[in-house]
Amino acid sequence: MTALLPVLPEESDVTATEVGPLAGYTVGVTAARRADELVALLERRGADVVHGPAIRIVPLADDSELLAATSALLGGPVDVAVATTGIGFRGWMEAAEGWGVGRALHAALASANVVARGPKAKGAVRAAGLVESFSPESEANAEVLAHLLDLGVAGKRVAVQLHGEPLPDFVAALRGAGAEVVEIPVYRWTGPADTGPLERLIDAVLAGQVDAITFTSAPAAASVLETADRLDRGPAFLDALRARVLVVGVGAITAGPLVRLGVPVVCPDRARLGALVRELVAVMPARATRVEVDGRTLELRGQAALVDGDLRPVAPAPMALLRALATTPGRVLPRAALAGVLRRHSGRESTVDEHAVETAVGRLRAALGVPGLVQTVVKRGYRLAVTPR
Structure with a gap:
């Protein structure tokens, strides 16, 4: 991309x-x-x-749930409004304008105690011509909730602007303290x-x-x-x-x-x-796995290797062999053991033989681009060219 x-x-x-x-x-x-x-x-x-x-x-202008929640909110006084995100609050105000209830929503919020969860929400509140009474530096819902509970919400009508996901514990705590909570579901998600x-x-x-x-x-x-x-x-x-x-x-x-x-x-x-x-x-x-091989620094990343800082893409099967060889640098791994590595990598229990190992080792050497990093040990198998200490 x-x-x-x-x-x-x-x-x-x-x-x-x-x-x-x-x-x-x-x-x-x-x-x-x-x-x-x-x-x-x-x-x-x-x-x-x-x-x-x-x-x-779900596009805001087409969101029937948001429209219904906004209409319900405007059906009574708003004592407290909680803005949880900047983009969500702005989107709510813009959608209300499109539905023709922008002025009514602004008037309701202007008479409310507005609490903003963080600086972006606070900025959106101020951009709408409103003033927040509290905004925690932690940007945490828990601190917003503690502030509201300290103020006392019993008998008050509280609007909570959501953003893509519910806040069940937050809302339940407010209701448990005696508040009437109206949830405003801004930016709902679907599959x-x-x-x-x-x-x-x-x-x-x-x-x-x-x-x-x-x-x-x-x-x-x-x-x-x-x-x-x-x-x-x-x-x-x-x-x-x-x-x-x-x-x-x-x-x-x-x-x-x-x-x-x-x-x-x-x-x-x-x-x-x-x-x-x-x-x-x-x-x-x-x-990443790093090892010194034949005087060079070899670094194994997810889908590639770095040889002295030079990026070398490695195909999945050869990379699986390289990871096995790098697990115990310098140790000889028999062809049969490496065939098992390829079988586990491919998910096939058969059809992987020693010839397939030789082919994968050849591809690995070509990908690394430096001769001698992967050594053949006659009649035994393969190893990384690590000098024993």
Whole structure:
């Protein structure tokens, strides 16, 4: 995919002549909204990207649920309004204008105690000509909830602007404290109109062709898991996420559906796309295998090897052999053992013989481009040319 966005100052950490920190890795992207931006950030750092949108956003102007919720809200006084996201709040106000109730909504919110979850929500509130009474530096729903409960919400009517996913604990706590809560479902998600790209992404994960997968919303994570289950690949997909694929979520809420199933998820300190990419850049290279071979530095990345910093793409079967050889550098692995590696890689219990091993070793040597890195030990097998210490 092609980067569509201008280069921001914080993004210019990879020059045209450098091997990017994500070069040699394939990253899956499940996002729908702002997917082009995320793909551009990843590709600028050298990653190959497989995009499988997991959800589809219901257009606000066509969202009958949002219109119904807004109409219900305007049917009575609004004592407190909670803005959780900037884009969601702006979209709600714009949709209300389109429905002809913009002025009524603005008047209702102007008389309410408006609380903004973070700086983007606060900016959207102010852009609408309103003033927030509280906005926590932590940008955490928990701190917003604590503030409201401290103020007291018993008998008050509270509007909670959602953004793509419900906030059941937040809403339940307010209702438990005596508030009447009106949930405003801005930007609802549904499944993708075309499931083909997502199914291909799942297949690529199962085939070992994806090294990391990113999630930017909890509904997207749930949709991917549901799709894998529908394809009868749920257990195998979860095994891959738990054991082999680096899973990166934009925040703890996004990670929730995965964490509950025992999938380790790495999250940045701040729930931002740029922070997500920086977290991936920090964690992914640490997973590489590095070994000194014949006086050269060999680094094994997801789908490639670096030889003294020079990126060498390696096909999946030869890469499987290289990983086996690098597990115990310098040790001779018999052809029969390497045939077993190829069988496990291909999923075939037969039809992989020693001739197939020789062919894969030849392809590996050609891909590395440096003679002598993979040595033949006559009548025994193959080894990396590591000098014993």
